Amino acid sequence: MKKFVVAALGGVVAGTLVATQVAGPLLADEAKSNSSVYEQLDLFGDVFERIRSQYVEEVDPTKLIEAAINGMLTSLDPHSSYLPPKDFDDMQVQTRGEFGGLGIEVTQEDGFVKVVSPIDGTPAEEAGIESGDFITHVNGESVLGLTLDDAVETMRGPVGSEIVITVVRKGVDEPFDVTITRDTIKLTAVRSRVEGNTVVLRVTTFNDQTYSNLEEEWKKSVEELDGIENVNGVVLDLRNNPGGLLPQAIKVSDAFLDAGEIVSTRGREPQDSDRYNATKGDLTGGLPMVVLINGGSASASEIVAGALKDHRRAIVVGTRSFGKGSVQTVMPMKGEGAMRLTTARYYTPSGRSIQALGVSPDIVVEQPRRDRTAAEETEDQPSSALHMRSEADLRGALDNDSMTEDERKQAEEEQAKAEAAAKLREEDYQLAYAVDILKGLSALDPEHK
Numbered sequence: 049m050k051k052f053v054v055a056a057l058g059g060v061v062a063g064t065l066v067a068t069q070v071a072g073p074l075l076a077d078e079a080k081s082n083s084s085v086y087e088q089l090d091l092f093g094d095v096f097e098r099i100r101s102q103y104v105e106e107v108d109p110t111k112l113i114e115a116a117i118n119g120m121l122t123s124l125d126p127h128s129s130y131l132p133p134k135d136f137d138d139m140q141v142q143t144r145g146e147f148g149g150l151g152i153e154v155t156q157e158d159g160f161v162k163v164v165s166p167i168d169g170t171p172a173e174e175a176g177i178e179s180g181d182f183i184t185h186v187n188g189e190s191v192l193g194l195t196l197d198d199a200v201e202t203m204r205g206p207v208g209s210e211i212v213i214t215v216v217r218k219g220v221d222e223p224f225d226v227t228i229t230r231d232t233i234k235l236t237a238v239r240s241r242v243e244g245n246t247v248v249l250r251v252t253t254f255n256d257q258t259y260s261n262l263e264e265e266w267k268k269s270v271e272e273l274d275g276i277e278n279v280n281g282v283v284l285d286l287r288n289n290p291g292g293l294l295p296q297a298i299k300v301s302d303a304f305l306d307a308g309e310i311v312s313t314r315g316r317e318p319q320d321s322d323r324y325n326a327t328k329g330d331l332t333g334g335l336p337m338v339v340l341i342n343g344g345s346a347s348a349s350e351i352v353a354g355a356l357k358d359h360r361r362a363i364v365v366g367t368r369s370f371g372k373g374s375v376q377t378v379m380p381m382k383g384e385g386a387m388r389l390t391t392a393r394y395y396t397p398s399g400r401s402i403q404a405l406g407v408s409p410d411i412v413v414e415q416p417r418r419d420r421t422a423a424e425e426t427e428d429q430p431s432s433a434l435h436m437r438s439e440a441d442l443r444g445a446l447d448n449d450s451m452t453e454d455e456r457k458q459a460e461e462e463q464a465k466a467e468a469a470a471k472l473r474e475e476d477y478q479l480a481y482a483v484d485i486l487k488g489l490s491a492l493d494p495e496h497k
Contacts, residue, residue, distance in 0.1 A: 092116070114385075122195050125390050126156050127376050129197055133384040150203055150211070151233045152177060153290030153346070155372075156196040160184055160216075164370055165288035165344030167233065168252045175228045177215070179288055179344030184223060185214035205230050219417070240265035242272050243472060244465055245280040245490070246483045251300065254292030254348040259299040266331060281336040281486030283479065284352070287366060291347025294375060294394075298324045301355040303331040304362070308397060310355045313375050315392040322392075336489045337362035338482040341407060342415070346370035353407045354396035364409045365482050373403030413481050 096116075100109055118130040131139060151170020154161050161183040166173040183191060183199075191199040203211060209230050216223045238261035239250045247269040249262060270276050284304075291297075294313075301310045305326035312323045339353050339362045350369045356362040375392040395401050473480040 117387075118195060118197065121387065121389065122197075125374070126196065127372070127374060127388070128390050129195075129388050131378070131386040131388055135197065136378075136380075136384065136386040139378070139386075149233055150177075150228055150230060153344075154183070154196070154200065156199070157182075159192045161191055161196070161199045163344075164290045164346050167235065167290075168239070168250070168288070169236070170233050171228045171231050175226050177226065177228075178217065179342065180218060182216040183213050184216055187212050188214075207232050237261045238265045240269045242269055243283075243479070243483050244469070244487070245273060245278055246283060246486050247273070247279055247281075248283045248285060248479065248483075250285040251289055251349070251352075253289060254296040254300070256293070256296070258292070258296040259303070262300060262303060263331070276333060276335075279332075279335060280490035281338070282332050283338050283340060283482045283486070284356075284362065285340045285479065285482075286345045286349040286353055287340050287342045287478070288344035289346070289349035290344065291349055291372065294348060294351070297348035297351040301352045302326045304337060304356060305359060306330050308359055311351045311394050311396065312399075313392040313394045320392060336486055336493075338485050339364045340478055340482055341366045341369045341409060342478075343367055343370055343406075345407070346372045350402050350407050351394060351396075354400075354402060357407065357410065358397040363411065363485060364407065365411045365413050365485070366409050366478055367412060367414060368408050369402070369406040371402055371404045371406035373401050373405075411481075411485075413478050415476075415478050 096109075096112060099107060099112060114130060114132055121128040121130050150172045151167040152172040153164040153167065155164055156162065163172075163177055163179055163181040163183065165179045166177045183203075185191065186199070186202045189202070191202065194202070203213070205211060207230055210227055211230060212225050212227050214223050214225055235253050235255060235257075237251065237253055237255055237258040239252070241248045241250070247266065249265060249269075251258065251262065270279060273279055282304075294311075298310050306328055308326055310324045310326055312321065314321045337356065339356055341349065341353050341364060345353065345366075346369065350372065353364055353369060357364045373393055373395075374390045375394055376388050377391040379387045379389060381387050393401055393403055396407075469480065469483070472483065
């Protein structure tokens with residue numbers, strides 16, 4: 049017993065010595081680090097006072113502080129920034145689905161403004177701005193060296209006013225100018241259309257309205273086809289969707305999944321991590337799905353595409369997505385401004401980070417660039433190419449006397465559908481490809497027409 053007690057006491061003493069030897073240097077290092085931080089803060093104060101008192105022109109101290117805070121945040125990554133009160137108000141308006149501007153989602157790369165995607169139905173989209181374009185000048189002034197927020201500010205202005213932006217585009221030898229008239233941007237988060245027996249759900253952004261819009265548009269399209277039994281599949285079009293609210297991306301993913309993980313977020317500390325799972329119920333009843341993505345599909349749209357791909361719920365078609373796999377938290381600050389800070393990375397159900405990699409489609413389908421007008425193409429083609437001759441065109445050809453009137457009508461309807469599909473391939477090759485996939489799947493599955 050004596051030996052046990054002594055050994056125990058010896059262990060306590062030895063532990064105390066070790067702890068002291070380790071903790072001593074740690075405390076010293078921490079004190080040294082704190083001292084260095086305070087010295088740097090003193091340096092900041094000195095620089096601030098010198099600028100305020102000796103700069104060639106009088107400066108606004110508030111703007112100096114805001115610029116310093118923003119510089120600190122933007123040095124971290126392209127998505128962290130300070131939002132002054134006005135910008136914070138604008139951001140809150142945007143998530144509600146209406147704001148003023150050109151209608152483009154942008155990021156910064158190599159000092160220039162890079163277009164993530166133009167927003168459907170906006171002045172930028174109508175002017176032909178494309179995902180991947182670089183904006184180098186605004187009204188003749190270079191944006192090189194400006195922060196992203198400052199560059200965006202130069203593109204803002206009164207509704208109805210014109211702006212000239214200089215664009216550098218891959219595949220185009222010289223920069224070119226585009227004149228755009230600013231307008232009020234009203235975002236319709238989801239639009240639907242029917243192609244044959246396929247429902248196409250076009251999701252343009254993830255704002256407060258997205259999931260409710262999705263439900264409404266789905267119901268409208270099912271009614272148009274006289275019931276879900278007449279729907280052969282769904283195309284979820286996420287092309288040029290720059291993302292938005294994480295909760296809405298989770299809801300949209302959940303709309304097509306019955307169970308399983310949708311996305312996980314992992315922060316700096318283990319307690320900052322979250323996992324989001326699907327709940328029972330598939331909006332479509334399990335109909336075949338194709339998801340369309342491209343280089344303009346970012347953030348929230350990548351969460352949806354990644355979840356549906358990993359669960360083998362949908363075939364992903366198009367080109368690799370943008371690759372923004374980080375989560376920003378907006379934190380209100382003193383003075384009615386806010387800080388947008390990257391606080392986590394998100395991971396698809398398979399545990400893969402999308403950051404800087406994007407979502408790779410199951411089937412890569414490029415969208416052909418249409419550099420010539422339809423009129424120019426028609427002029428270049430001989431008339432025989434526009435209408436191929438068949439047996440029915442020959443003089444004196446025999447009629448098909450085995451077809452009933454109903455069969456003839458059905459054949460004409462099928463021909464009309466084929467011609468409509470061909471027209472769609474000219475208008476939107478990627479979408480036509482997705483619709484064709486669903487047609488093929490329905491041909492193999494008699495339960496889905």
